[in-house]
Amino acid sequence: METLRRILPALLIAAAILAAWELYCVRAGVSPLLLPAPSDVARALVANRGEIAGHALSTASVTALGFSVSVAFAFLASVALHFVPPLERGLMPLFVVSQTVPLIALAPLMILWFGFGLLPKTLLVVLVTFFPMLVSLLSGYARAAQDHLDLLASMGAGKVALFRRVYLPSARAAFFAGLRISGTYAIVAAIFAEYAGARRGIGIFILSAKNNFRADLVLAAVVVSSVLTLGLLGVVRLIEWLSDRRRGHHAPR
Amino acid sequence: MLRVEALTVTARERTLVENLSLDLEDGRITCLIGPSGCGKTSVIKWLAGILPAGLAAAGKLAIDGRDISRPDPAIGYQPQGDALFPWLTIAENAALGLEVAGASRTSARARVAPLFPAFGLAGTEELFPDQLSSGMRQRVAFLRTIVRQSRFILLDEPFSALDAVTRMRMQLWFLARLEAEPRGVLMVTHDLREATEIADRVLVMAAAPGRIVADIPIETPRAARSEAALADLRQSLKSLLLEDFSS
Secondary structure, rough: HHHHHHHHHHHHHHHHHHHHHHHHHHHHHOOOOOOOOOOHHHHHHHHHHHHHHHHHHHHHHHHHHHHHHHHHHHHHHHHHHHHHHHHHHHHHHHHHHHHHHHHHHHHHHHHHHOOHHHHHHHHHHHHHHHHHHHHHHHHHHOOOOOHHHHHHHOOOOHHHHHHHHHHHHHHHHHHHHHHHHHHHHHHHHHHHHHHHHHHHHOHHHHHHHHHHOOOOHHHHHHHHHHHHHHHHHHHHHHHHHHHOOOOOOOOOO | OEEEEEEEEOOEEEEEEEEEEEEEEEOEEEEEEEEOOOOOHHHHHHOOOOOOOOEEEEEEEOOOOOOOOOOOOOOEEEOOOOOOOOOOOHHHOHHHHHHHHHOOHHHHHHHHHHOOOOOOOOOOOOOHHHHOOOHHHHHHHHHHHHHOOEEEEEEEEOOOOOOOHHHHHHHHHHHHHHHHHHOEEEEOOOHHHHHHHHHOEEEEOOOOOOEEEEEEOOOOOOHOOOOOHHHOOOOOOOOHOOOOOOO
C-alpha cells in the first residue's frame, strides 16, 4: 500500500504521456513509419519477441560480464589507491582523461583491434562504468570517521585492520550509490558497443531496424533496453538489501 | 604508576604542550581540566599513541619505571563520544578491542558476554548502536574499554554528550564500576562539578603553551565530600582557570 502510494505519481505521469502520444498519433494521422503509436510499438514488440529476446539475452550477458569485471577492477584499484597515495595522484588524471574519450571514436577502434567477440564490448562497458564506481569507493573511504580510526589505532590496529574494519564498512553506502550510477550506464554502453559492430545484441538489432525504416522496432528496442537497465538496478538493490546486516534491525521511528 | 616526563608537542612553529610531566596512580582517578586549546587532547592522544600526523612530540613515558612505546595494551583510550561502529552489533562493538588484539571472534565474544549484565546491557547484544539510548551507548563504550584489561584508561570527556540526568546516573555508575575493577584513570573534562565529585586528583592546565599549572589532590573520600568543601574547591579551580598565565 505504502509502496503503491509512493510510485503512483510516476505511474500516472507515464500513463498520461503514453495516452497523449497515442491520441496524437490517431488524431493527427501521422504515418506509423514516422512516429508509431505506443500500441504499434507494443504490437511490434510482441510480434518479434523471440528475435528480440535473443538479442536482449546477448546484451544482458555482455553487460553482466563487463559490469562484474568493472566492479572487481574498481574495487582493486580503490584498494591500491588507498594504500599507495602517490598512485592516486599519478593515476587519477589518467582515469579522468579516460572518461573524456568519446565512445563514438573508441567503439569502432575496439572492434578493429579485438574483433566482433565479447572482448571489445566488455572493455567498453568497463570503460564506462569503472570510473563512477572508483570515485564512489574513494569518497566512501574518505567518509571514515576520525573517531573510529583513532579508537582502532589506539587498540594497536595496523593499516590493513583499519582498512577492513573502518574504511571498507564506511564506504558501503557510497559503493552502492556508485553501483547504481554505473548500472544506469552499463546497458547503454553495451548497446553502443554492439551498434559499432556485433553479431547479436540489442545494438545490432537497432541498427538493422533503423536501416529498414522500422521506427516501431527501434522503439521496441528502446523499451527493452530500459527494462534491462531497470532489471540491473533491481539486482543491485537486491544485493544491497541482502548484504545489509541490519535488515529488520533499523531503529524504530 | 604511569609517569610522563617532559612532554613537548609542537605543530610546525607552534608549541602546543611544553615540558609537561604528570603521574597516574593505579586505581585512582585523575581529572585534567583546562581552557579549550590548552593541549589536553594532544596529551591524551600522545598517551594513546595516536597523535595526528603533523604534530611532533618529545618526551618520556614509563610504567613502573619501564619505558613503553605506544599504542600499548596497558593504556586504553576512549574517544570523546562513544565512537561505536554503526555497522557492528553491540556485542561486536564491545569485543572490538579484543579482536583487534588478536583474539578470535568466538573467544572475544565469550569474554565480553558475562559483563553485559553488570553494565546494564543484558539483552542488547544483538542490537545495533542506533537502537540504544545515549546513556546505554556510553556504557557500551565503557564496556569496550574495560574489557581490554588495560591498567590505565584515558577518557576524553566521556559524559559531555549526555543530558544532565543521564550524566549524573552515568557518573555514579562509572564510580561503582571502577570500585569493582580499579583502573588508573586520566579523564579530560570541562565540568568542574564533575571533576570535584569524581576525581582523586585534579590537574589544571593553562594554554599557550599547554602546561600544568596546578596539581590538586582531593584527599576526602568521595562519599564524605561535603557540598561546602566542593564549592570552595570549585571556586579555587575556577580562579585558576581564569587566571592569566601568559605573562
